[in-house]
Amino acid sequence: MAELTSLREAIAHLVRDGxxxxxxxxxxxxxxxxxxxxxxxxxxxxxxxxxxxxxxxDQLIGMGCARKLVFSWGGNxxxxxxxxxxxxxxNGWPRRLEIEEHSHAAMxxxxxxGAAGLPFAVYRGGLGSDLPKVNPVIRRIExxxxxEELAAVPAKRPDVTVIxxxxxxxxxxxxxxxIIGVQKEAVxxxxxxxxxxxxxxxxxxxxxxxxxxxxxxxxxxxxxxxxAHPSYAQGYSQRDNAFYKAWDSISRHREVFSDWMRRHIxxxxxxxxxxxxxxxxxxx
Amino acid sequence: xxERAYTAEEMMTVAAARALSHRAVCFVGIGLxxxxxxxxxxxxxxxxxxxxxxxAIGARxxxxxLSIGDGELAExxxxxxxxxxxxxxxxxAGRIDVGFLGAAQIDRFGNINTTVIGDYRNPKVRLPGAGxxxxxxxxxxxVFVIVRHSKKTFVxxxxxxxxxxxxxxxxxxxxxxxxxxxxLGILERDSDGKELILTRLHPGITPEQAREAxxxxxxxxxxxxxTPPPAADELATLRxxxxxxxxxxxx
Numbered sequence: 001m002a003e004l005t006s007l008r009e010a011i012a013h014l015v016r017d018g019x020x021x022x023x024x025x026x027x028x029x030x031x032x033x034x035x036x037x038x039x040x041x042x043x044x045x046x047x048x049x050x051x052x053x054x055x056x057x058d059q060l061i062g063m064g065c066a067r068k069l070v071f072s073w074g075g076n077x078x079x080x081x082x083x084x085x086x087x088x089x090x091n092g093w094p095r096r097l098e099i100e101e102h103s104h105a106a107m108x109x110x111x112x113x114g115a116a117g118l119p120f121a122v123y124r125g126g127l128g129s130d131l132p133k134v135n136p137v138i139r140r141i142e143x144x145x146x147x148e149e150l151a152a153v154p155a156k157r158p159d160v161t162v163i164x165x166x167x168x169x170x171x172x173x174x175x176x177x178x179i180i181g182v183q184k185e186a187v188x189x190x191x192x193x194x195x196x197x198x199x200x201x202x203x204x205x206x207x208x209x210x211x212x213x214x215x216x217x218x219x220x221x222x223x224x225x226x227x228a229h230p231s232y233a234q235g236y237s238q239r240d241n242a243f244y245k246a247w248d249s250i251s252r253h254r255e256v257f258s259d260w261m262r263r264h265i266x267x268x269x270x271x272x273x274x275x276x277x278x279x280x281x282x283x284x
Numbered sequence: 285x286x287e288r289a290y291t292a293e294e295m296m297t298v299a300a301a302r303a304l305s306h307r308a309v310c311f312v313g314i315g316l317x318x319x320x321x322x323x324x325x326x327x328x329x330x331x332x333x334x335x336x337x338x339x340a341i342g343a344r345x346x347x348x349x350l351s352i353g354d355g356e357l358a359e360x361x362x363x364x365x366x367x368x369x370x371x372x373x374x375x376x377a378g379r380i381d382v383g384f385l386g387a388a389q390i391d392r393f394g395n396i397n398t399t400v401i402g403d404y405r406n407p408k409v410r411l412p413g414a415g416x417x418x419x420x421x422x423x424x425x426x427v428f429v430i431v432r433h434s435k436k437t438f439v440x441x442x443x444x445x446x447x448x449x450x451x452x453x454x455x456x457x458x459x460x461x462x463x464x465x466x467x468l469g470i471l472e473r474d475s476d477g478k479e480l481i482l483t484r485l486h487p488g489i490t491p492e493q494a495r496e497a498x499x500x501x502x503x504x505x506x507x508x509x510x511t512p513p514p515a516a517d518e519l520a521t522l523r524x525x526x527x528x529x530x531x532x533x534x535x
Binding site for chain 2: 051071072075078081086090101102103109127128179181182185234241242
């Protein structure tokens with residue numbers, strides 16, 4: 001049953017060190033505010049699951065919060081490398097990072113199986129690629145009806161899934177539109193879930209299919225306006241493409257990165273404070 | 285060499301755009317593939333259906349997206365579907381005519397590496413990984429690759445096979461990588477379907493240049509054709525598109 005709470009409380013109550021955490025959002029609606037809060041609260045040894053690790057996991061990895069990364073595409077979209085991710089994989093800084101690597105189709109199917117309570121997912125891929133050689137959970141399976149050879153991966157079942165959405169009502173029914181990614185499946189596959197939203201309203205006043213998650217499948221709903229920045233919420237904000245480009249130089253060197261994170265995340269109280277700090281020094 | 289009115293990258297983008305036929309359903313990667321596919325849509329193929337892996341189906345962006353999930357794609361699409369839907373109902377179900385990819389490394393069979401340079405466990409360069417590419421390579425009816433021609437990219441042996449381009453592992457008769465468009469010319473799969481061979485050169489490029497930029501011993505067809513240079517309207521449309529894009533992204 002969804003509880004309306006602050007993001008700080010939701011993270012403190014629902015996320016434990018060592019857990020598997022999925023934070024989803026396909027370029028759009030990335031839950032950055034929640035990522036920052038995990039860092040502020042010093043969560044450790046997390047298994048981070050996400051199709052496109054992106055800047056949000058670059059920050060968590062660089063701050064040493066992650067033990068393992070499960071992913072299918074690790075770049076700064078349209079810009080280039082994720083430097084903190086690369087430094088962790090190539091040099092083990094700030095700590096060694098275990099990786100479990102998939103393709104997008106495998107990850108999407110694995111969440112879908114998790115949401116359905118099934119033990120594994122089937123997809124048409126992986127065969128002939130070197131991915132199964134480096135990821136032992138990608139297996140071959142024969143269709144019992146046609147004999148076709150397919151790929152299978154275990155269902156994803158995160159301890160906690162975190163997403164950002166446009167709107168919820170006071171009961172915690174969640175509405176989302178635009179590029180909706182794999183968020184519905186990621187929430188339904190998880191034991192607990194946290195949804196940050198642009199706004200909580202009295203009445204959603206929505207067509208029947210627009211509410212993607214009923215209140216009783218969500219653990220916590222937190223109002224965090226702009227909580228996706230530098231990602232965006234369609235109808236509320238634009239993707240901050242300039243920030244993604246700026247991240248390339250902020251994240252390139254360990255010292256510059258650490259200093260930026262200290263000033264913008266560790267030394268700010270919450271997301272509103274972070275936004276205020278960014279406005280003071282837009283060039284970081 | 286003569287001074288030309290266009291750059292090698294413009295020639296490559298125009299040549300790639302021309303490869304897309306009028307009513308194709310095209311699954312588009314970000315960057316050069318997206319530029320070429322949108323140029324095709326804005327010139328000879330207005331009914332081209334562009335699908336981006338973020339779930340935007342039938343996107344008609346006015347400016348090129350920086351990321352695969354820019355709002356512009358959702359706002360101009362016929363519909364936006366979830367990630368499981370785009371990969372299951374559209375891609376793996378066989379609804380895609382052409383997959384349009386880039387590559388960090390490619391071999392003579394059309395296999396692609398976008399995962400690592402060097403050893404997987406101890407990489408020299410960690411690249412982003414598969415994303416949608418490995419299923420695009422085996423589920424789209426055919427795949428075009430657009431990539432700059434160099435020995436670093438056109439290698440004898442891949443460090444890692446991310447996506448199988450040979451067509452051998454493909455479902456339902458999908459043909460794998462059938463065409464590679466570069467800044468020097470065009471490679472196509474040869475008649476017995478095994479190897480990529482040079483079939484066209486862009487104006488002013490010699491076969492030696494193409495061979496020198498290829499890490500394997502590149503075969504050529506008997507009669508190499510020359511790509512017609514970019515027409516005035518192709519160039520103007522491409523430059524307008526890039527100009528609008530630069531303004532939109534504040535570069």
